[in-house]
Amino acid sequence: MRLRIPNIHTRPNEVPMVAETATGSDVEVAGAQEMNEKDGTQVTSKAEEDTVTPEFQHGVQMAQAMNQVWTREHLIAAYIIIWVINFIQGFGSGITGTLTPYVTSSFQAHSLTATTSIISSLIAGLWKLPYAKILDVWGRPQGFALMVASTVLGFIMMAGCTNVTTYCAAQVFYQVGYTAIDFTITIFVADTSSLKNRAWWIAYTASPWLIVTWCYGPATNSVLESIGFRWGFGIWAIVYPIVCAPLFWLMWHNLKKAEKQGLIPKQDSGRTWRESVIYYAVQFDVVGILLIATGLSLFLLSFSLYSYQAEQWKSLMIICFLVFGILLSKARSSASTQKTPTSSGWNQKVSTTMSSIRTASP
Incomplete structure (x- = not known):
């Protein structure tokens, strides 16, 4: 496509200037060069990733600062401990899951085994959203310490449940x-x-x-035959x-080590406790999490509880x-959609650009 733009300052014997638009190949070459330049700026080394970034949130800044003070010996020890923790996680999870039917049966409610699994798995999955924050x-x-405490509390309650x-x-x-x-642990590895x-x-x-799969079955039998499920x-x-x-x-030792070296910028929010509560409630999307958790729980539980109702699916409760x-789930998704930035400004720019091209075309 050629756009012929007459030069208003040309003399009668001069040839008018001809402006040519870039061809497809020219655009592709320019785009490739632009992408290469962008890629060059985006590629960062591990050292640059570990540099404390003032714009990041405080927890991320602490992680970046900790990465600068980790010693080789501490990292080796941490990864060995992580392997042991994951072994305990898998071993305990296998035994707990196998013992669940025995617990519900002891209370004459074996059919609620699936219900307990649905509720706990659903809430645990939704918890990842605010926990990442x-x-x-x-x-x-x-x-990490908070979640270890939650796990221990769960085991204590399971041992003493009535x-x-x-x-x-x-x-x-x-x-x-x-x-x-x-x-x-996954975040720590990253x-x-x-x-x-x-x-x-x-x-x-x-x-x-790979090891736990073959171990927790015999271990569960040993538990039931000796000390009991509690x-x-x-x-x-x-x-x-x-x-x-x-x-x-x-982790705590290296965090304090980074603080002593002044690698973690100190932050003073200037908020009151009431303002802090509101701020973190917004940051963690407390209302949204409650809506989606309640909505999905009610919806999924109906498939487990309908058999206990005399009218089953026709029951008013179901x-x-x-x-x-x-x-409730729809309310949460609608709220998320309303928070999404609109593209009206972008569309207006596109419309203006296209109008200019049409005006310039012969």
Whole structure:
């Protein structure tokens, strides 16, 4: 396409200037050069990634500062401890899952086994959303310690439960802690490993499952034949803090080491406690998490509880579960859509550009 633009200052014997638009190949070459330039600026070394970035959230800044003070010996010890923690995680998870039917059967409620699993797994999955924010805002060691405490609390409640309701609540605390500990370990590996070797190290942390798969079955039989299912849960409330404490100490020690070296910028928000509560409620999307958690819980629980109703699917309770579950989930998705920036400005720019081209065309 050629755009002939007459030169208003030309003399009669001069040839008018002809402006040619770039061809497709010219655009492709220019685009490739631009992409190469962008790629060149985006590629960063591991040292640059570890540099504390003032624009990042405080928890991320602490992780960047910690990466600058880790010693080789501490990192080796941390990765060995991580392997042991994942072994304990898998071993305890296998035994806990196998013991669940025995617990519900002891309370004459074996059919609620699936219900407890649905609720705990659902809440644990949704918990990852605000927990990721906790790690970025509060810090890795603090979040890790909080989730170990949640897991221990879950085991204590399971060991002392007297009904299915208490056991279900205990499963929620346990699953939330279990999932978050695994998530924290993955984040730790991402923080402390280079991109080149990251996949290998993540696979290394999952390798205990190759052993656990063959161990927890016989171990569960031994528990049932000897100490019983209550101590089968209670023993993990003792093991978890002992196994996880060394990793927490390593992270906390290097965090304080980075603080002493002045690598972590001090932040003064200037907010009151009331303003801080509102700020973190918005940051963690508390209302949104409650809406989606309640909505999905009601919707999914209806598929497990309908068989207990005389009218089954025609039961008013099941219908309410389905309707309110869908409405609450829809309310959460609608709120997210409204927060998404509109593209009206971009469309206006495109329309203006296209109008200019049409005006300039012959």
